Amino acid sequence: MAGTLHWWRAWAFIAILFAARVIGDRYVSRVNESLLAERRKLPLQEGQPLADRILLISFMLTFAGLVAFTAL
Numbered sequence: 476m477a478g479t480l481h482w483w484r485a486w487a488f489i490a491i492l493f494a495a496r497v498i499g500d501r502y503v504s505r506v507n508e509s510l511l512a513e514r515r516k517l518p519l520q521e522g523q524p525l526a527d528r529i530l531l532i533s534f535m536l537t538f539a540g541l542v543a544f545t546a547l
Contacts, residue, residue, distance in 0.1 A: 503511045518531055
């Protein structure tokens with residue numbers, strides 16, 4: 476079943492993650508709208524220190540590699 480769209484456990488997992496995201500966003504928007512706006516910004520921003528940019532890019536590439544090569 477893996478690798479097909481007929482894997483109901485994967486759909487259930489995606490639905491749970493989506494519901495948690497929607498509920499969390501609604502809660503944060505009621506409590507602190509500016510926090511939600513800050514979280515929606517792109518990770519790399521103008522004025523960010525060079526060390527932060529390098530570290531963030533390396534984390535993002537490492538995570539993408541983990542996702543891409545886990546099955547291997």
